[in-house]
Amino acid sequence: MYGIVYLVGAGPGDYKLITLKGLECIKKADVIVYDRLANENLLNESKEGCEFIYVGKASSNHTLTQDEINEVICQRAKEGKIVTRLKGGDPYVFGRGGEEGEYLLERGVKFEVVPGITSAIGGLCYAGIPITHRDYASSFHVITGHLKDEEKELDWKSLSNLNGTLVFLMGVKNLNNICTNLINEGKSKDTPVALINWGTRYNQRVVTGNLENIYDIAIKENIKPPSLIVVGDVVNLRDKLNFFEQKSLFGKSILVTRARAQNSKLLEKVMDLGGNPIQFPTIKIEEIIPNEELDEQIKNLEEYSYIIFRSQNTVKIFFNRLNELDFDVRKLANKKIVAIGPATAKDLKAKGIIADIVPPKFVAEAIYDELKDLLVKDDKILIPRASEARDYLVDKLDKICYVKEVKIYNTVLGDGNKDKILEMLDSNKLDYITFTSSSTVKNLINIVGKENIDKLKNSKLISIGPITSNTVRDFNLEVYKEAKDYTIDGILNTIIEDIKGE
Numbered sequence: 001m002y003g004i005v006y007l008v009g010a011g012p013g014d015y016k017l018i019t020l021k022g023l024e025c026i027k028k029a030d031v032i033v034y035d036r037l038a039n040e041n042l043l044n045e046s047k048e049g050c051e052f053i054y055v056g057k058a059s060s061n062h063t064l065t066q067d068e069i070n071e072v073i074c075q076r077a078k079e080g081k082i083v084t085r086l087k088g089g090d091p092y093v094f095g096r097g098g099e100e101g102e103y104l105l106e107r108g109v110k111f112e113v114v115p116g117i118t119s120a121i122g123g124l125c126y127a128g129i130p131i132t133h134r135d136y137a138s139s140f141h142v143i144t145g146h147l148k149d150e151e152k153e154l155d156w157k158s159l160s161n162l163n164g165t166l167v168f169l170m171g172v173k174n175l176n177n178i179c180t181n182l183i184n185e186g187k188s189k190d191t192p193v194a195l196i197n198w199g200t201r202y203n204q205r206v207v208t209g210n211l212e213n214i215y216d217i218a219i220k221e222n223i224k225p226p227s228l229i230v231v232g233d234v235v236n237l238r239d240k241l242n243f244f245e246q247k248s249l250f251g252k253s254i255l256v257t258r259a260r261a262q263n264s265k266l267l268e269k270v271m272d273l274g275g276n277p278i279q280f281p282t283i284k285i286e287e288i289i290p291n292e293e294l295d296e297q298i299k300n301l302e303e304y305s306y307i308i309f310r311s312q313n314t315v316k317i318f319f320n321r322l323n324e325l326d327f328d329v330r331k332l333a334n335k336k337i338v339a340i341g342p343a344t345a346k347d348l349k350a351k352g353i354i355a356d357i358v359p360p361k362f363v364a365e366a367i368y369d370e371l372k373d374l375l376v377k378d379d380k381i382l383i384p385r386a387s388e389a390r391d392y393l394v395d396k397l398d399k400i401c402y403v404k405e406v407k408i409y410n411t412v413l414g415d416g417n418k419d420k421i422l423e424m425l426d427s428n429k430l431d432y433i434t435f436t437s438s439s440t441v442k443n444l445i446n447i448v449g450k451e452n453i454d455k456l457k458n459s460k461l462i463s464i465g466p467i468t469s470n471t472v473r474d475f476n477l478e479v480y481k482e483a484k485d486y487t488i489d490g491i492l493n494t495i496i497e498d499i500k501g502e
Contacts, residue, residue, distance in 0.1 A: 001080055002077055002078055002080065002108065002109055002110065003030070003076070003077040003078075003079065003080045003081040003082050003083060003109075003110075004077060004082055004083070004109075004110045004111065004112065005073050005074075005077050005083045005084075005085060005100075005104055005109060005110070005111040005112075006025040006029070006082070006083070006084045006085065006111070006112050006113075006114055007085050007087065007091040007097045007100055007101060007111060007112070007113045007114065008022045008025050008026070008084055008085065008086050008087065008091070008114040008116065009022065009087060009088075009089060009090040009091050009095070009097075009114060009115050009116015009117070009118075010022065010034075010037070010038035010039060010042060010086050010087060010088055010089070010116055011039075011088075011089065011116045011117040011122060011200070012037075012088065012089055012117055012118070012119035012122035012123045012126075012199050012200045013037065013039055013088070013119070013122075013123075013198060013199060013200040013201040014039070014122070014126070014200040014201065014271075015039045015041040015042060015271060016271065017116075017117050017122060017200065018042060018116070019114060019115070019116065019117075021114050022114045022116060023042075023045060025084045025114055026042055026043075026045045026046055026084055026086070027045055027046065027047060028047070028082055029046060029047075029050055029082050029083065029084035030050060030051065030076075030081035030082045030083070031050065031051045031052075031053065031076045031081050031082070031083045031084070032046055032050055032051070032052050032053070032083075032084045032086055033053045033055055033069065033072060033073050033076075033083060033084070033085045033086065034052070034053070034054060034055070034056075034085075034086040034087075035054075035055055035056050035086070035087060035088055036054075036056030036088075037087075037088020037089065037119075037226060038086040038087065038088050039201075041267075041271075041279075042086065044279070051076075053072060055068075055069045055072070066096060066099065069100070070099070070100055070103040070104075073085050073100065073104070074103060074104055074107055074109055077104070077109045077110075078107075078109065085100065087116070088116075088119070088226075089116055089117070089118045089119045089120075089122075090115050090116040090117065090118040091113055091114075091115070091116065092113065092115070093118040093120065093142065093169075094142075094144050094169050094170065097113060101113065118142070119169065119199055119200075119226075119228060120140075120142045120167045120169060120228065122199070122200055123196050123199025123200055123228045124167065124196065124199070124228070124230060124234075125200075126196075126199055126200040126204060126244040127194060127196045127199060127204070127206045127230075127238060127242065127244070128206075128237065128238040128239070128240070128241040128242030128243065128244070128245075129194060129196075129230055129234050129235055129237060129238050129241070130234055130237060130241065131165050131167065131234065132164075132165065132234070133234050133237065136165075136232065136233040136234045136236070136237070137163070137164045137165045137232050137233065137234050138163075138164065139162070139163070139164030139165070140164050140165040140166075140167060141159070141162055141164055141165070141166050141167070142167050142169065143159065143166060143167065143168050143169070143171075144168070144169055144170060144171070145168040145169060145170050145171015145172070145173070145174050145175075145178060145229060146169075146170040146171060146173070146174065153181075154181075156181040156182060156184070156185045157185045157186075159182065159185070160181075160182050160185035160186045160187040161185075161186065164232065165230065165231070165232035165234050166182075166229075166230070166231040166232060167228060167229070167230055167231075168228070168229035168231070169228060170225070170226070171227075171229050172195065172218070172223060172224070172225050172226075172227040172229065173225065175195075175214065175215050175218055175229060176215045178229060179193070179211045179212070179214060179215055182211055182231065183211050183212070187211060187231075188211070189210060189211050189212035190210050190211070190212070191210055191211045191231055191232065191233075192208065192209075192210055192231075192232065192233055192234075192235035192236055193208065193209055193210055193211055193214040193229065193230065193231050193235060194206055194207070194208045194228075194229075194230040194235045194238065195207050195208075195214065195217075195218055195223050195227050195228070195229060195230075196227060196228040196230065197223050197224065197226070197227040198226065198227075199228055200244070201276075202249075202250065202251055202252070202253070202274060202275055202276035203251065203276070204244065204245065205221075205223070206238070206242075206245075207221050207223060208235055208238060211231070244274060245274070247273050247274025247275075248273050248274065248496045248499065248500075249270055249273035249274050249275030249492075249495065249496065249499070250273075250274035250275065251274070251275075251276075252274075252275045252276065252431045252432065252495070252499065253275070253276040253278055253424070253429055253430050253431050253432075254270050254275055254276065254277055254278065254430075254431060254432045254433075254434060254495065255278045255280050255421070255424075255430050255432065255433040255434060255459070256270070256277050256278065256279055256280065256434055257280055257281070257282040257283075257416075257433070257434060257435060257436065257440040257443075257444050258281065258282075258283070258436050258440065259281050259283045259284055259285050259411075259414065260279070260281040260284070260414070260415075262285075262312065262313075263279060263281065265488055266434070266436075266488050266491075266492075267279060269488070269489075269492055270492070273492070273496070278421075278424070278430065280414075280416035280417070280420075280421055280444070281414035281415060281416055282413070282414045282416055282439070282440045282443035282444045282446075282447060283411045283412065283413070283414045283437075283439045283440060283443050284411070284412050284413070284414045284415065285313050285409050285410075285411060286409060286410045286411075286412050287317050287408065287409045288387070288407060288408055288409055288410060291321070291406075291408060293406050293407075294318075294321055294384065294406050294408055295321070295325060297382055297384075297404060297406055298318075298321060298322055298325055298327065298331070299325065301331050301332065301335070301382070303380055304335060304380045304381065304382045304404075305334075305335065305336060305379045305380055305381070306335065306336045306337075306338060306371070306375075306379060306380070306381040306382070307332065307335050307336075307337055307338070307381070307382045307383075307384075308338040308340075308367060308381060308382070308383045308393070309337070309338065309339050309340065309344050309348065309355075309384070310340045310344075310364070310367075310383065310384075310385050310386075310389060310393075311340065311344060311385075311386065312343055312344050312347045313386065313409055314344075314384045314385060314386075314408060314409075315344060315347040315348055315351065316347070317384070317408045317409055318384050318408065319351050321408075329351065329352045329353055332353060336356045336357065337353055337354075337355045337356050337357075338355065338356065338357045338358075338367060338370070338371070339355035339357070339358050340358075340359070340362050340363075340364075340367060341358065341359075341362030341486065341487060342358060342362075342487060343487060343488065344358075345358045357370050357371070361465075361486060362465065362485075362486040362487065363465060363466065363467060363486065364390060364392045364393040365392065367393055368392075368393060368396045368397065371397065371400075372396075372400065375397070375400045375401050376400075376401065377400070377401055378401070379400075379401040379402070380401065380402045380403075380404070381397055381401065381402065381403045381404070382404050382406070383403065383404070383405045383406070384405075384406050384408045385405055385406070385407060385408065386407070386408075386409055386410070386411055387407040387409070387410045387411075388410070388411050388439060390467070411439045411443075413443050413446060413447065414443060414447070416444075416447055418447050418448055418449075421447075421448060422448060422452060422455070425448075425452070425455040425456065425458060425459070426455065428458050428459075430458070430459040431459065431460065432459060432460045432461075432462050432480075432495055433456065433459045433460070433461050433462065434462045434464075434491050434495075435461065435462065435463050435464060435468050435471075435472060436464045436468070436488070436491070437464070437468055438467060438468050438470075438471035440468075441468060441471045441472050441475070442471065444456075445475055453475060453476070453477065456477055457477065457478070460480035460481070460498070461477060461478065461479055461480050462479075462480060462481055462482075462483070462491055462494055462495060463479050463481075463482045463483065464482075464483050464486050464487070464488075464490065464491055465482065465483060465486035466482065469482050480498075481494050481498060482494070
C-alpha cells in the first residue's frame, strides 16, 4: 500500500507564514523533504522520529538534481510513508511542483498540493512594496529570471509595454540582461527597481535604484541569490510602508539556551520582533519517575500550610501527578501558594490557582524575605523542586518552621548541535547569547567544551538575574547585561534597550 506525498508551500521564509494545512502536513509526515528556501524552524513542528532529507539547491550548486528529488519523494511514498515535500514559496509558482506532481501521477503515487504564499507577493510586502496600488499599478506579472532552456529569450517587447509591476524570480544572476533588454525595448531607464535578498527573513536586505543603475548598485552591495527583482513605480512606496525592517530585533541573531520544552515563548517573541532565534537547548527536563515521595506528599497535602513553586516545571509536573492520583485543585484548599515569578504564577492560574505571594524579585532570596515575617513555628511548607536547585531557601526557612522538599525533576544535558554553534561563534554570527538559569550556563560550556570558552566572548552575554550572572562570571566570562526584571520579557527588553542605545 503506497503512502501519499504532500507538495507543501512553506511561504517566502518567515516561519509563521506557513498555512494551517501546510502545518498539518508537517506534523503528520513520516518524511520531510525540504529545500534551502523553507525555514528550518518548521522542522521543529514534526513528530518524533520523522526523517529529514535536505535537497537544497543554490545557484549552480544542487544537493540533488530535480530528477533525483522526484525519485526520493516517490520511493519514500512507495514504502508506505507520508511524505511532505516542503518547498519555499508556492509549489506551483516556479517551484517545479507541477513536474513533481506529474512524476508521481505517472507512477501511481497519490499526491496533494498545499498552496503557499509566494515570495513574489510576501517578499515584496515585507520590503514595504505593495505589488499593486491604485495610484501606481493595477496589475502584476511574475516572471522567471531563469529559463529552463537558456537559449530561449523572454518576450522583452511585451514585458516592456506592460504598465503593471514586474517581479522576476531567480533572476539576480541575469540582472544586467533583464535591465538592458527592458530599456532596449522601450522601458524608461528611470523606472524604479528594488532587489530583495532573503525576503521576509531576519537577514532581509533591500536595495533600490532604477533600470539604468541597479546592476552597478547590486555589484557594489554584493547582492546574491536568493533575490527578487521588482520593476515598477510601487517601489517608491518602500520608504513609507517598510514595517518589517523597523522591528526592534530586526537583523539580530539570538541564541536561546533554554530547554526545548520551555523555549517556545522566547523563540516566538524574538521572531515577532524581527530577530533570528537560534534554538540551542542546553538543558532537558527529566521528570523523576516513579516518585513515591511526591505521591505521599500529595496524598497528605492537608498537613501543609504553604506550597512554594519555584519554576514553571514544578507546576506542570506537580499538577499532572495530582490529576493522575485522581485529585483536583480542591486538594490545595486553605494553603498559601507562593510562586517565584509571574510566569510561574500565570501557569498556576491556568490550573485554577491564584498565587497568594509573588515576590518583586524572582529569586529564592526574595521568597525568603516575603515569608520570614509571616511564618510561625507551627507552619509546614512543601517545596517541590529540581534536584539541582540551590539549597538556600530550604536552609533558611528550616530555621523558622518545618520544611519538606521533594525533588521532582532533573535538569540534564540538552541536545544542542555543537558543530553548528561553534561555526556561528567562529564566524561571529551570534549577536546575543541568553542565559535563563545557572544550568544553561554550565551546560552550554559542557556542550561546546571548556577549550572553546573564549569563543563566547565574541557575543554579548545576557543574564536573566544575579544568580545566573554569578555563574557566568565563575567561568571568567563577562556578563554584558543583566535583565532588570528576572523574566523572559526582562531579557528581551534588555536586548531591545541595548540596540536602541538606552
